[in-house]
Amino acid sequence: MHSVFIDGAAGTTGLEIAARLEGRSEFELIVLEDAKRKDAAARRDALNSADIAILCLPDDAAIEAANMINPSSGTRVIDASSAHRTAAGWCYGFPELVGRERVAEARRVSNPGCYPSGFLALVAPLVRAGLLPNDWPYTVNAVSGYSGGGKALIERFEQDGAPAFRSYGYDMAHKHLSEMKAHAGLKHSVIFAPSVVPAYRGMIVEIPLHLGAMADNPHADALRASLHKFYQGSAVVSVHDKGAVGELLLEKNAPSSDAMELFVFGNEGGWHARLVARLDNLGKGASGAAVQNLNLMCDLPETAGLVLPAA
Numbered sequence: 001m002h003s004v005f006i007d008g009a010a011g012t013t014g015l016e017i018a019a020r021l022e023g024r025s026e027f028e029l030i031v032l033e034d035a036k037r038k039d040a041a042a043r044r045d046a047l048n049s050a051d052i053a054i055l056c057l058p059d060d061a062a063i064e065a066a067n068m069i070n071p072s073s074g075t076r077v078i079d080a081s082s083a084h085r086t087a088a089g090w091c092y093g094f095p096e097l098v099g100r101e102r103v104a105e106a107r108r109v110s111n112p113g114c115y116p117s118g119f120l121a122l123v124a125p126l127v128r129a130g131l132l133p134n135d136w137p138y139t140v141n142a143v144s145g146y147s148g149g150g151k152a153l154i155e156r157f158e159q160d161g162a163p164a165f166r167s168y169g170y171d172m173a174h175k176h177l178s179e180m181k182a183h184a185g186l187k188h189s190v191i192f193a194p195s196v197v198p199a200y201r202g203m204i205v206e207i208p209l210h211l212g213a214m215a216d217n218p219h220a221d222a223l224r225a226s227l228h229k230f231y232q233g234s235a236v237v238s239v240h241d242k243g244a245v246g247e248l249l250l251e252k253n254a255p256s257s258d259a260m261e262l263f264v265f266g267n268e269g270g271w272h273a274r275l276v277a278r279l280d281n282l283g284k285g286a287s288g289a290a291v292q293n294l295n296l297m298c299d300l301p302e303t304a305g306l307v308l309p310a311a
């Protein structure tokens with residue numbers, strides 16, 4: 001039995017992690033009463049008595065929580081915030097990319113961001129395979145369900161007069177830039193154009209590519225074949241065949257899902273490609289990824305408790 005404390009358990013990500021752990025006899029949740037959930041002493045106590053602490057907090061509170069853990073307590077950490085995603089001493093919790101063994105052994109795991117999960121799932125293996133250049137000026141266009149912005153954005157999108165579409169990130173300093181660059185092994189930061197639609201969950205992350213302008217002129221079919229091979233055997237990430245779909249949708253009231261689907265679309269002449277990932281920001285983009293990492297850290301079947309399509 002592993003004891004788990006979710007710090008930030010009343011938030012969007014924390015609640016979905018708890019839902020995935022419900023009924024699992026391998027875990028015992030440490031729960032603070034509502035009046036104590038922001039009480040520093042109670043949190044310190046819970047953080048140090050848990051086998052695993054899962055931080056579902058804003059960045060500053062996550063840094064504070066990580067610092068509250070006494071190394072001698074033996075508590076291992078999964079941080080869902082963006083505070084430690086490129087920090088020394090933290091394992092980047094994307095097992096398909098960093099290796100399942102590394103996550104399994106890590107004491108401090110930083111969960112990937114939702115948008116970076118889609119970007120990295122597509123680009124990192126292709127850069128690694130030498131099919132895409134690491135010095136290309138990549139662009140990422142993305143659309144997210146509004147739960148991606150946590151309680152504050154949920155409130156904004158669920159009130160009268162909520163926007164029909166929100167485009168943002170115009171300072172070109174989004175907190176996900178360094179994570180995308182670092183874990184794809186890129187020389188330059190990407191241009192990132194995120195947006196939000198009035199659907200609760202789900203996201204589509206796209207990288208448009210002028211393949212014909214690249215030195216080795218890779219073909220879309222070769223990129224797709226390479227991704228197929230990379231994710232062979234994965235129950236979480238799947239790669240669709242050529243021509244599988246003509247459009248991609250986000251449903252307004254989609255159920256949660258911990259799967260991620262990848263697509264490579266290419267034009268007739270092989271000059272252009274659109275790499276696309278569709279995932280649930282609260283699934284593989286946050287809570288599902290945290291549970292996948294938790295399973296690995298506790299030496300349990302990787303996909304136990306995850307919401308995945310029937311095999």
Ligand SMILES: NC(=O)C1=CN([C@@H]2O[C@H](COP(=O)(O)OP(=O)(O)OC[C@H]3O[C@@H](n4cnc5c(N)ncnc54)[C@H](OP(=O)(O)O)[C@@H]3O)[C@@H](O)[C@H]2O)C=CC1
Binds near residue numbers: 148
């Ligand atoms: N939503 C998503 O799709 C994703 C979120 N993340 C990351 O996960 C983290 C949590 O996000 P999310 O669940 O969306 O955010 P929410 O705003 O929905 O929840 C955050 C929770 O943390 C609580 N909290 C804030 N400060 C403290 C503190 N000092 N001590 C204890 N609790 C505190 C809040 O309390 P209160 O309820 O009182 O406000 C709230 O319940 C963030 O870092 C976010 O960037 C990562 C990937 C995707």
Ligand SMILES: CC(=O)N[C@@H](CCC(=O)OP(=O)(O)O)C(=O)O
Binds near residue numbers: 195
């Ligand atoms: C729709 C929306 O607002 N999304 C959030 C990112 C959500 C997320 O991934 O959180 P992390 O930053 O912890 O990864 C944003 O763009 O800031």
